[in-house]
Amino acid sequence: MPELPEVETTRRGISPHIIGKKITGITLRNASLRWPIPNDLNEKIQNKTAKSVERRGKSLLLAVANGHVIIHLGMSGSLRIMQNADAPQKHDHLDIHFGKNLALRYNDPRRFGAVLWTDEPLVEHRLLHHLGPEPLTENFNADYLFTRSRKHTQPIKSWIMDSKIVVGVGNIYANESLFNANIHPLKSPQEISLKQYQTLVSEIKRVLSHAIERGGTTLRDFVGGDGKPGYFAQELNVYGRGGLPCLKCNKVLTEKRVAQRSTVYCVECQR
DNA sequence: CAGCGCCCCTGCCCGC
DNA sequence: TGCGGGCAGGGGCGCT
Numbered sequence: 001m002p003e004l005p006e007v008e009t010t011r012r013g014i015s016p017h018i019i020g021k022k023i024t025g026i027t028l029r030n031a032s033l034r035w036p037i038p039n040d041l042n043e044k045i046q047n048k049t050a051k052s053v054e055r056r057g058k059s060l061l062l063a064v065a066n067g068h069v070i071i072h073l074g075m076s077g078s079l080r081i082m083q084n085a086d087a088p089q090k091h092d093h094l095d096i097h098f099g100k101n102l103a104l105r106y107n108d109p110r111r112f113g114a115v116l117w118t119d120e121p122l123v124e125h126r127l128l129h130h131l132g133p134e135p136l137t138e139n140f141n142a143d144y145l146f147t148r149s150r151k152h153t154q155p156i157k158s159w160i161m162d163s164k165i166v167v168g169v170g171n172i173y174a175n176e177s178l179f180n181a182n183i184h185p186l187k188s189p190q191e192i193s194l195k196q197y198q199t200l201v202s203e204i205k206r207v208l209s210h211a212i213e214r215g216g217t218t219l220r221d222f223v224g225g226d227g228k229p230g231y232f233a234q235e236l237n238v239y240g241r242g243g244l245p246c247l248k249c250n251k252v253l254t255e256k257r258v259a260q261r262s263t264v265y266c267v268e269c270q271r
Numbered sequence: 272c273a274g275c276g277c278c279c280c281t282g283c284c285c286g287c
Numbered sequence: 288t289g290c291g292g293g294c295a296g297g298g299g300c301g302c303t
Contacts, residue, residue: 002296002297003296003297006296058297058298072298073297075296075297075298076295110297112298113297161298163298170296171295171296171297172296262295
């Protein structure tokens with residue numbers, strides 16, 4: 001489920017419940033995610049206090065005194081706060097317990113996600129060290145994109161979804177941002193002007209921040225335990241609308257697979 | 272090296 | 288109603 005807005009919504013949802021609380025142990029039901037959940041996770045974090053939950057790209061970083069638990073939700077992962085020890089459902093692979101009446105529960109049907117431990121500085125971790133800027137910071141701007149884009153020939157859509165360039169732009173919001181900025185998803189990055197990058201950057205920021213605001217409405221779901229993501233309900237201009245009329249010009253929207261991802265755009269509006 | 276395709280996995284929807 | 292095929296919001300990795 002998660003694009004960046006949902007990961008951020010999850011972070012905000014779980015943080016206030018667990019920060020300052022002591023981890024009393026874990027229940028590991030299935031370690032086989034994208035990489036195995038380390039079998040020494042319990043000894044690393046037991047009796048440690050959760051200091052903070054930060055986000056880098058789509059990874060959540062649970063800090064304790066001696067290191068970090070890195071949590072990635074993949075395509076289908078979710079985290080919930082459990083107020084009591086409810087029976088685990090299918091795909092509830094891990095609980096991190098904070099005493100008897102509070103747990104953080106990780107569920108992931110497709111198991112593309114990950115739960116890892118690291119005691120090295122986060123910037124040096126192999127999953128984090130290569131990452132580009134956060135899209136909602138000032139480091140992510142038109143000059144940066146324009147400069148880096150010279151000589152790049154792959155489709156702009158794949159390029160902005162590359163976490164080395166910028167983190168957190170997933171398939172839905174890549175489609176939406178390019179439509180809003182009137183940029184054809186197959187155009188190559190080197191052909192795009194500084195002015196177009198200014199529009200693209202502001203659309204990426206706008207669409208992601210808007211979704212985070214809307215994500216607030218799903219917050220109580222994560223806490224209450226009925227975790228149904230809410231942002232699909234929001235209005236999307238192109239994603240999932242292939243074959244339907246463009247909301248700007250009424251021409252039928254094209255749907256095509258680009259780098260194995262469904263891509264929807266308007267040949268009239270996006271050039 | 273940039274760029275592309277493969278693949279990890281389960282669930283769901285669609286057509287036959 | 289069952290079954291096969293295709294697709295799903297991510298992203299690392301191994302080729303060329």
